[in-house]
Structure formats: structure tokens, C-alpha cells
Amino acid sequence: MIKKIIVALIVSLSFFACGRKGDPKPPEFFAPSPVVYPSARGEIDGIVLKWAAPKTNARGDDLIDLEGFVVRRARLSQGVAPSFSTIVEIPYAEKSGMPLDPTSVSFIEYKDGDVEVGGRYQYQIVAVNEEGVEGVVGNIIVVIFAGTSSSVQLL
8 A cells, every 4th residue: 555655656746847957948048159250341242241150059058059140230320329120041051950069160151232332331140049049249340331442340
């Protein structure tokens, strides 16, 4: 009789802990870190943005669920706060479900050809995980477009 009670107790308690690994975490904990090595250069027909994928998430754990990147642009006007809008979403071509190799760096490039000579632009490049959670915005790239003589600054 006691054996049956003990077995019943063990079985019922196991249901309460089944699959539980800890307290739930908000999605921001698993958001990708900012992209690394962001840069830009002017070409005759546009602005080329270049960056590398982050290797970790916001908690510092290996990033294994990188889905892609969102590139946003704001055209700067004197006395007006920048208003960013998405210009492209780029899938991450090297998705593998494995941690990214911390010893290798592969760069991603995107050319924004929808710019005007003399235009002042700010860009944000944000990594996104498979759940659609956006990472932290890292450096903002500021470009005054003048073809190959464009001025570039990281904020």
C-alpha cells in the first residue's frame, strides 16, 4: 500500500516539473547583439553598407537562431528629428542552427541606390532572430552622399 502511494506521489510530482528548465525569459534576452564592423562607402550610383553578423545574443550566449537583418534609413533635414523606415530585409545566408564560428568573419553588403547627391542619410542595421525579435541597434552610420567622395561617420 505504501509502495503504491509513493509511486503515485512520484508520478504526480513529475508532471509539475516536466519540461521546466527555469523561469520564463522575455524575448529580449535572446535578441541578437548589434551587428559588428559596420561601415559604408559611396559609389557613383549609391551607398554601399557593409557589416558582419553578431556572434552572441543579448545575454552573451552563442547566437544560433539568426534569421537576417533589417536595414533602415532616415533622410536628414535641418531641425527635424530623423524618422527611420525599413528599406530592405536581408535573410542570413549562412543559417545553420549552430553557433557562429567566433574565429571567422564573413561580411554582408547592401547597396542603397535610392539616394541623391548632397543628401544626408542615417542608417541602422539590426540583426533579427528566427522568432522575429530584433537586436539592439549598434552604431548608426551617417552618410553625406557625393558619389565616391561621400562623407561617412559612425555614431
